[in-house]
Amino acid sequence: MITIRDLRKTFNAGTANEVRPLRGVNLEVKEGDFVTIIGTNGSGKSSLLNAVAGKFLPDSGSILIGGEDVTRKWDWQRARHIARVFQNPFTGTAPDMTIAENLHIAWLRGRTHYPRLGLNAGRRSAYREQVRQLEMQLEDRLDNVIGTLSGGQRQALTLLMAVLSQPKVLLLDEHTAALDPKTAAQVIKLTRRFVEKDRLTTLMVTHSMQQALELGNRTIMMNAGQIIEDIPLEEKRHHTVEDLLDKFAELRKTEQLTEEMLESLRREYA
């Protein structure tokens, strides 16, 4: 479903602020795969997701979604097939518009816009049923503006909006990092349910080893703009958080990780 070949990107090339988040990434994701991505800060996880979403265009390499080369396409063009949930719960929704209107924007994804009153009674009752799945008692508040909701509620709605129009690919960028543990667990539960229901091809960046191991059928580990480990489902079953940390320790030995990086990893994942 996703084929990434030798993807490279350099920001601020030739200046003191030069950053090279992607230094030759190769990745093949099959339809229905649920890939979790882990790695240190600045290892290129989020950049990889942004590159797939089309937030920026790569310097070289190619991205294929479902066999179609989308390397040179803008984010809004790819958005027909790709849905995203951001780390910041405020990014994924329009705060001054109502729940129904936000859901309607998501529903319009990939559909031709017409000057018609699309948000009719039929759609509203459909949205009410969808919102009911969130089990957050939001189904009676369809006409409340999003700005009045909590971060967890907004993130759950963003997730719902992302899966509303059955995308080919779902991108989750640390979408529970800004939430309290209880809400985070609730959002993870919803994620699992939605992904499994539609068998969505999913890339999920996480800072939680536990999430990385529990969710999905494959885990990749990134460092310095490259994929350094690819752990398939069979292996994952046998892995523990400690195993993953050991893997990082091994990297330390091969000088691929500095002491500080390892330390930051322990802090974050343990």
Add this chain to the structure above:
Amino acid sequence: MELWVGAICLGLVYAFTGIGIFITFRVHNFPDITVDGSFTLGAAVGAVLIASGANPFVSILAAFVAAALAGVVTAAIHTKLNVNGLLAGILVMTGLYSVNLHVMARSNIPLLDKTTCFTYLQSVNPGMHPEVWTCCGLVLLNVLFWLLMTLFLKTDYGITMRAVGNNPDMAAANGVHVNAYKTFGLALANGFAGVSGCLVAQYQGFADIGMGIGTVLMGLAAVIIGESVISSPSVAAQVFGVLLGSVIFRLMIAFALSIGMNPIDLKLLTAFFVLLTLVISAGVARGKGEKGGVLGALGTVLKLRRFRYVTAGAVLAILAFLGYRHYTKGPLRTGQEYRIGVVQYTSHEVLDSARDGFVAELKRLGYQPGQNCKLQLENANGDMPTVSSIIDKFNTEKLDIVVTISTPCTQAAINKITDRPIVFTTVANPFVIGAGKTETDHLPNVTGAYGEARMDKIVNIVHTLIPRKLKVGTIWNPALANSVVHLGNLKKALASCPDYTLVETTVTSTSEVYEAANALNNKGAELFLLISDNTVFSAFDSVMKVARRNNIPVFLSNLDRLQDGTLGCLGFDFSGAGAQGAQLVDRILKGEKPSGIPFEHYRDETFGLNLDAAKNFGITIPDEFIKQATFLHKDGKRVPGPAARKAAEGPGPAVPGAHKRIALLVFNDNIILRQTIGGVMEELEKSGVLRKYNMTVDTKSAQGEFAMAQSIAQDFVRQQYDYIITISTPALQVTAQVNKKIPHVFGAVTDPYRMGVAKTSAEHQPNLTGVASFQPIAATVALMRKVLPNAKRIGIVWNPAEACSEACTYKTREVVKDYGFELIEATVSGTGEVPDALRSVLGRKVDIFFTSGDNTVNLARPTIAQILREKKIPYFTNAPNDVLQGSCVSIGADYVEVGRETGRMAVRVINGEDPRTIPIKDYVPKKIAVNLPLAREIGITIPEDVVKQAESSEKQP
């Protein structure tokens, strides 16, 4: 009533701009100020179409499309070129200024007689007050617009557009092409502004290049007021709030005006009100955030209410305070009889002196503000909507008469006021704004005084002072209607001076004037000749700075700045123009109908010369100019000139018995007529009648305009002068038409019999007599043959509109045959056309050029003389003094003698003879003057006996 209804109407037409601003600033979160330009673009496109007869509803559609395109350009600059949105708007707004001028082709298009949407609306008026009916129509339109807009914002398009504005990242993540929607939103917003502009143009009756200034702020005020009055997340409520906000904003200003607040403070009040609203809504939002639940919500509502009362109370208190101060300073309300409203567009030297002249003359005529009349002086400070509101206020207050100072005020007034008299002044041309077709055929409730600055005269003076190749520089603002007219006149006038070339620079604001003056200097301008341009005059010191540094003489029209070292100025006395306005007001208040009062041309011209500056530049000023000057700058001091209007001679009601007054009208100021006047005055003084009857002589020149001559003649009759003397044929014609009573003596008239004032010398209009001085055409042609025995063709250029010239030309046609000449003719309608006509005649190989008594052609004599001198063709004329101005041989009347003859006849009339019994005197002198140096230069030998004859008549120069 009209004030409030008018304010609501204005609010309703500006509401479309409000919605535009709502879409950009609120929906899109995009500070787009293109609207200032697209508003005008809509007005311009609409006005041009309507003026050319298009359906006004179609014009609204066109205005929408044009203005929407402007929005697309802003969006393209912002999205494609990644230019900051605010900057993109500023760029397009600035550029649109030029585009709008191109669209309109001038700075102001009147729509008074055109079919607009409002004309259609009135045609289905069931009998309501027109303004109220207009208001009903606009309310309906706004309700429809409100419904459509609300519906639109709820469609898929609308929802997506709102999402793009609210959270572009979210929209992009959901597959929305953010830039396309931004473009769409900007197009829509500017389109609505265009519609608003088009409607405003139709409502106020004209489109003006400056009408868009401040539209963004007005729209923003509507949005903010709307939000504070109706705070609801519902789209319908938000849109309604904007429409309501627009109306409230206009009502607020109307209220401020109605309690007599000085319009100067309006802008400050607007800013203050908007700020107050912002602060309060922020406070309310904080209150909302802190409290929850039903009780909290109730508390918020109550708090909101309370705040609203506080806002309203504060504004009312401020208004009341300012109003109170205005009233305590203003006129008292006791014992008033007449109510006169005066509205002035803005403050500058010309308008202020017109207003002061108006007030002074009104007082002189016996109207004492506060005692027997109430005088309201309003100044709109350059803001068109304020003009509109002031006029609504005048309407409401049932004033007896409205006086408008400046063209924009007049335009707005004649459109809004139909049921009471309007007197305008300081309007260059009332016909282009639709106040009338001619001086007598005009809107029934409108009359006034007008006049365009005389560029031809200025050019003539300058050319006499500096008769050489010269680059003349001028600066002007293409946005000002008057400047466009004046520049056109200047170009026309310069066409008659082939050795003068014009270099020009344009400005759009006062801040550019200094740079423009420098640019002119760099282009090699050797003289600054400034037309009457308000922008340039406001920054006049910048021009002077450049002129002084580079030693460039400056000549001005209409502005008196001799003390700053300008060489000279010629224009109208605008306090006199104001006084004329006051006299018209007096006539109307005494019962005359405005429909029966023709438009008057300005009467008082001012002419100032700076002798110090002339000395510095090494320019010699001829005595004849000094004699004409109304004031002079000499040895660092300002002194009244010989032609100054003495206070005692000023127009005013006649005081019978106290002294007698003679009115003297001359058609223009050419040298022949000035000599005639000299002769008349000489004789009047010599005879002693002036002292004997304690007489004063008021001399008026019509500046070569029939319209002005007519106004002056009418004024003579109205003021009941005791005697009238006219010099020149047109002066006689015009005066004989309007005056059938006052004794009238004429002079410098070629053929009074042709004109119908007399059948024979003895049989003439009973109240007039005078001197007919026939041009010695036959003698002239005979002389031509004598001087040039081999010549074949005589060229002549003449103006068929001049009766006297026609007579001369017909006579010449007859006579030339007898002497074997062929006459080559060309006709002109103005002095500016003379050089071209002359060249066309010269192209047909003439041997002699001849000008007889043609006033139009005579004004261009120096130019003609120069061209002929270059081509070595002898120039014959019929006034001996012409040799001083470059004619070769002149034979005809000594006009000083004609004047003396006229003066003697006037003395007879003053001494009690009835004009009826005095026969017209036919005076045919044959004085010869020869320009020997010129004759030698062009290779012509003047026969000895002719030279002798010339010497015997007078010594040669």
